[in-house]
Amino acid sequence: TTADYEWYDESTNPQFTDIDNPKVPNLEKIYCSTLTLWSPHTQGFKSYALARMHTDKKTFLVDYIYDYAYHLTGQTGEADMTGTSYRLPNSWILDAVNMSTKAGFQWIVTSPALDRGFTYNSEFNWDDSRFGKSVRRKVVAMDGSRAILADTNNSTEDFEPRVKADPFHVFGMKK
Incomplete structure (x- = not known):
């Protein structure tokens, strides 16, 4: 509340x-x-951002769409990948987090100005121990009952990986 x-x-x-x-x-x-x-993806294969929009919804959905193509090379083979998505200018992003599996991490997909690290809730691909785990922003101080969260724009430093998923733990709430 x-x-x-x-x-x-x-x-x-x-x-x-x-x-x-x-x-x-x-x-x-x-x-x-x-x-x-x-x-969110249960294995942490994605990056997430909170943004403040600088245009209306209709304009965004028309003017910020783009088609992409890349060549994926992995342990099991190669494939040409294509798709459609939306671009979000870095200046609109308030905060971002990069996630991966710990063993599978290869590169940061956001600008380093937004996030210079990554966090994880899975040790490796298809890690069954990921269930019931979460990543949690570190609390660096308390201002009365208000938690001050870590925000160095480095998810490796700002988050605790693989902690027990417990929404009541955040901000000292009691069950």
């Missing part, structure tokens, strides 16, 4: 629903890759 905002997903499938706290403002979702509930 003291959050500044929340992520709420309106699902098109009644078997996968989210809970909306009416006392907390919802973040505006501009684009999502699913029609149900979005959640």
